[in-house]
Amino acid sequence: MLHQFTITKPFWELFPDVQVAVITVRGIDNHDHGQVPANLLREANDQVEDLIPYEPISKNPFIHEWREAFSKFKTKKGARFAVENLLKRAKKGNPVPSIDPIVDLYNVISLKYGFPVGCLDEDKIVGDMQLTVAEGGEPFTAIGEDDNEPALAGEVIYRDEAKVTSRCWAWRDSQISEATEDSTNFLMYVECLKPEWREDHKRVLKELTDSIQQYLGGDIETQIVTIEQPSITFK
Structure with missing residues (x-):
């Protein structure tokens, strides 16, 4: 069955320059059999x-840009873009x-990029x-929670x-659609906030999909959604 992934007009009115890579990964075994070298995450x-x-973290340019983006729409108190907490803890x-x-x-x-x-x-x-x-x-129930937080x-x-x-945006994910070790088919998305980041975005996509292919195999497809092409089809 074919499905659409669409970025709607209200989003584009806020962020006309964003592009989002939509990646489908199918047919992998996501249980840990030691196929991903431990040193990758450690390094x-x-x-x-x-x-x-730089300290505080907001002085780092790309963190500042994402915080500026989050100031343009309604957020739950304390919400940041998806990577900030990972970087802080590391x-x-x-x-x-x-x-x-x-x-x-x-x-x-x-963590790297x-x-x-x-x-x-x-x-x-x-x-x-x-x-x-929105x-x-x-309705929304976060991973690890039981209550609906609309x-x-x-x-x-x-x-x-x-x-x-x-x-x-992608601050917290839903428990209902959570990817787990038992999942075999995945829908992934990688967001590029600024036009000047697009070459880095392209390199990141290649490194990500190459590493998935190398260590996990599967069938992988990448498509780019932009204001000029706001909808793509995936199976």
């Missing part, structure tokens, strides 16, 4: 100081731990996907036809 944690050398000497193979591989990318990577279990997605602006009240009116969200899959 990525150790390199964080090079990526964000810099403070609390390394990001191994979780499962595909999460480890995309956390390596985020600062690009956020979202990842859902594709088989848990209901219908089409959107990156959009009307308010759309989206705020004006909040940037990812959603499928049944629920919010990520709140505050």
